[in-house]
Amino acid sequence: MTTFKKLWRFLSSMKFAIILLVILAVACSLASLVTQGQDYAWYAQRYSERTAALILALGLDDAFHSVWFIAITAFLCINLLLCNVLRLPGLIRRTKSESDPAKVLDAAGDISVENVRDPESVFKRLGMKPIKVEGREAYFAAKHRAGLWGAWVCHLGILLLILGFGLGQATQKQYAVYGVPGTSKPIGDTEYALTIDDFRVGLREDDTVEQYTADITVRDLSEKGIGSSESASISVNHPATLYGMKFYQNSTGWAATVHITKDGKPLQEEVLCAGEYLLVKDKPELAIYLSAFYPDYVMTPGVGPSTASGALNNPAYLYQVYYQEQVLGMNILMPEEELTIDEYTVTFSDPQNYTLIQIKRDRFTPLALAGGLITLLGLILALYLQPARVWAIRTENGWTIRGQCRKGGALFRERFMKAIQTEEV
Amino acid sequence: MLQVENTLFTIVMLLYFAAMICYFLFIAVKKDGMAKTAIILQSAGLVLHTAALVCRGIGAGRLPLTNQYEFATAFAWGLSLVSLIFVIRFKFPVLGAFAAPVTFLVIGYAAMQSKEVKELMPALRSNWLGFHVSTAIIAYGAFGVSFVLGIIFLLRDRMRASGFLDSHIPDKEKLDIISYRSVSLGLLFLSFTIITGAIWAERAWGSYWSWDPKETWSLVTWIIYAAYLHLRIRRGWQGKAAAIFAVAGFICVMFTYIGVNTFLPGVHSYA
Numbered sequence: 001m002t003t004f005k006k007l008w009r010f011l012s013s014m015k016f017a018i019i020l021l022v023i024l025a026v027a028c029s030l031a032s033l034v035t036q037g038q039d040y041a042w043y044a045q046r047y048s049e050r051t052a053a054l055i056l057a058l059g060l061d062d063a064f065h066s067v068w069f070i071a072i073t074a075f076l077c078i079n080l081l082l083c084n085v086l087r088l089p090g091l092i093r094r095t096k097s098e099s100d101p102a103k104v105l106d107a108a109g110d111i112s113v114e115n116v117r118d119p120e121s122v123f124k125r126l127g128m129k130p131i132k133v134e135g136r137e138a139y140f141a142a143k144h145r146a147g148l149w150g151a152w153v154c155h156l157g158i159l160l161l162i163l164g165f166g167l168g169q170a171t172q173k174q175y176a177v178y179g180v181p182g183t184s185k186p187i188g189d190t191e192y193a194l195t196i197d198d199f200r201v202g203l204r205e206d207d208t209v210e211q212y213t214a215d216i217t218v219r220d221l222s223e224k225g226i227g228s229s230e231s232a233s234i235s236v237n238h239p240a241t242l243y244g245m246k247f248y249q250n251s252t253g254w255a256a257t258v259h260i261t262k263d264g265k266p267l268q269e270e271v272l273c274a275g276e277y278l279l280v281k282d283k284p285e286l287a288i289y290l291s292a293f294y295p296d297y298v299m300t301p302g303v304g305p306s307t308a309s310g311a312l313n314n315p316a317y318l319y320q321v322y323y324q325e326q327v328l329g330m331n332i333l334m335p336e337e338e339l340t341i342d343e344y345t346v347t348f349s350d351p352q353n354y355t356l357i358q359i360k361r362d363r364f365t366p367l368a369l370a371g372g373l374i375t376l377l378g379l380i381l382a383l384y385l386q387p388a389r390v391w392a393i394r395t396e397n398g399w400t401i402r403g404q405c406r407k408g409g410a411l412f413r414e415r416f417m418k419a420i421q422t423e424e425v
Numbered sequence: 426m427l428q429v430e431n432t433l434f435t436i437v438m439l440l441y442f443a444a445m446i447c448y449f450l451f452i453a454v455k456k457d458g459m460a461k462t463a464i465i466l467q468s469a470g471l472v473l474h475t476a477a478l479v480c481r482g483i484g485a486g487r488l489p490l491t492n493q494y495e496f497a498t499a500f501a502w503g504l505s506l507v508s509l510i511f512v513i514r515f516k517f518p519v520l521g522a523f524a525a526p527v528t529f530l531v532i533g534y535a536a537m538q539s540k541e542v543k544e545l546m547p548a549l550r551s552n553w554l555g556f557h558v559s560t561a562i563i564a565y566g567a568f569g570v571s572f573v574l575g576i577i578f579l580l581r582d583r584m585r586a587s588g589f590l591d592s593h594i595p596d597k598e599k600l601d602i603i604s605y606r607s608v609s610l611g612l613l614f615l616s617f618t619i620i621t622g623a624i625w626a627e628r629a630w631g632s633y634w635s636w637d638p639k640e641t642w643s644l645v646t647w648i649i650y651a652a653y654l655h656l657r658i659r660r661g662w663q664g665k666a667a668a669i670f671a672v673a674g675f676i677c678v679m680f681t682y683i684g685v686n687t688f689l690p691g692v693h694s695y696a
């Protein structure tokens with residue numbers, strides 16, 4: 001055999017498949033032990049500098065997108081594809097011959113019993129419908145032929161699943177828009193804009209959150225679609241698809257209105273989400289940062305500020321003031337309290353929830369889903385439909401019944417014998 | 426209702442314990458009658474266990490499959506159900522004797538969890554969660570049975586010394602095929618678990634697969650059982666190697682179930 005042929009054989013072999021599966025299992029488990037997506041400093045602090053260097057060198061910080069992980073998966077795909085392509089002709093042949101009595105009548109079968117009196121009732125007890133074989137005094141029945149295709153269908157499903165997932169990873173687009181009701185923002189680099197019309201937090205009687213719901217409108221800003229818009233109401237577990245993009249109610253946080261006055265006169269008023277800056281209008285080197293908001297503020301010595309519940313019982317704002325990117329100060333501000341910086345006075349009011357909406361476009365999700373469902377179908381066929389054949393041939397003293405079920409093994413033989421024994425003693 | 430569930434749960438634990446003792450006695454004193462008693466006790470336990478789960482569902486006003494306690498007791502239920510079916514279908518009480526301690530350990534683990542009924546966070550309020558977890562219970566139960574079968578397979582030669590066990594443990598070919606049946610059941614249901622989980626994650630988080638440790642470990646488990654299926658087909662690997670994979674697979678199941686929450690961070694941290 002030439003080296004090339006040997007390689008070809010190996011690439012399409014089940015041995016290679018088992019090796020790849022084991023490698024993949026080991027790779028996944030190793031990767032799951034390392035927290036993904038951190039940087040050198042993080043790993044160095046967590047483990048040691050040597051380990052950190054090793055993790056980065058091996059790509060274990062982003063294992064599932066690393067070259068070696070993709071290579072293993074690619075080999076698995078090649079293996080699966082070759083295996084399925086090469087096995088197809090044989091499979092078609094077997095499917096045909098499986099229901100052809102001429103091919104099997106004179107074979108030994110997995111099991112054989114002689115001198116049976118009533119073959120038809122045996123077939124019946126095995127749940128099989130026999131046909132009379134033409135030109136011979138014989139019966140033949142085949143069952144669960146579809147099971148022959150189980151592994152093939154399952155392998156096809158996995159291929160499609162991996163393909164759908166891979167293409168999705170490579171081409172998907174993700175964006176996020178957050179804000180309080182009334183906010184309108186462009187969606188990333190698309191030609192669409194998202195308006196948050198309303199946002200509600202549904203509370204149960206015990207103040208736990210039952211549901212977050214946002215009403216949104218998406219406008220098409222392109223020349224073709226100008227003026228057109230689509231609206232939907234989204235909540236957790238109930239995303240909506242608008243203009244081919246899927247919108248998810250992802251998370252929420254607090255926002256508040258910041259008022260700045262200068263020398264007693266109103267200067268600026270804006271809604272700020274926790275984690276956002278506001279540059280003072282006529283003095284941009286001065287910035288107000290809303291670090292956090294506590295709806296039910298409590299101060300625990302040694303622990304720091306926190307909130308006792310989600311209800312607006314005792315609102316408090318944690319702010320920082322920056323001057324030329326240096327922290328000037330930070331503190332807690334209660335609703336009526338004023339913060340004075342030179343001629344400026346800052347107050348916070350009207351706490352409200354903002355929503356973070358995640359937007360995603362992945363055209364290959366349906367392919368991956370189809371792959372998953374086909375895999376399932378294949379598994380059902382392969383594992384639950386065991387192709388079986390039973391045939392009966394007339395002999396001098398009655399009938400000889402034989403059966404064959406490769407996957408049934410001892411269990412098939414037991415069932416077979418039981419079907420016969422209830423008949424004959 | 427929750428009070429009733431509490432009482433039932435205690436009775437169920439006692440019944441499973443009694444069944445386990447009877448299974449052990451069956452092996453120790455070699456009397457078939459003991460096996461019958463064990464099966465009856467386990468069946469009674471299973472019926473009351475089902476009632477307990479129903480009571481919890483009514484008491485909590487939702488599917489009782491959302492926190493550590495609920496999942497642990499349902500896992501024990503799945504183990505008990507699948508092992509009982511296999512014991513009866515294959516007339517194999519020795520399997521019951523090996524499965525009973527596993528079931529008892531899992532229900533014991535459940536007993537140590539907090540039984541408090543908590544309201545669900547929005548992400549958990551989905552019908553897909555019901556499909557996801559109920560298929561997982563059957564899968565885990567079936568894998569528990571394959572684990573036990575793998576152990577029996579590996580210990581068979583050592584246990585054969587007594588003639589009694591000889592007639593109560595199937596030969597290796599049949600053991601292998603019974604194990605194949607349980608892995609088939611488990612793998613099919615694990616596939617349902619993973620797919621319904623992916624559909625749910627897509628709806629709740631916008632991503633159907635994000636390599637969260639629990640997802641990754643369920644994939645590892647799935648791959649190991651897929652490897653088991655292929656090993657079985659290869660001549661010469663049937664039997665011992667496959668049995669080792671069946672045991673290793675269940676260790677992965679347990680790691681996915683308990684280890685991941687304990688040692689690794691991820692979105693599954695609530696359950």
Ligand code: HEM
Pocket residue numbers: 012013014015017076079080083148150151154155158378379382383407651654655658
């Ligand atoms: C994740 C990957 C894979 C999965 C989940 C999978 C699944 C299956 C299943 C369920 C069966 C049926 C087993 C049975 O009837 O007991 C099977 C059989 C088989 N698989 Fe795979 N497989 C995978 C990868 C591969 C690969 C890469 C090959 C490449 C050679 C392969 C070759 C085979 C062969 C030759 C059979 C026997 C088919 C038969 O008996 O009709 N498998 N596979």
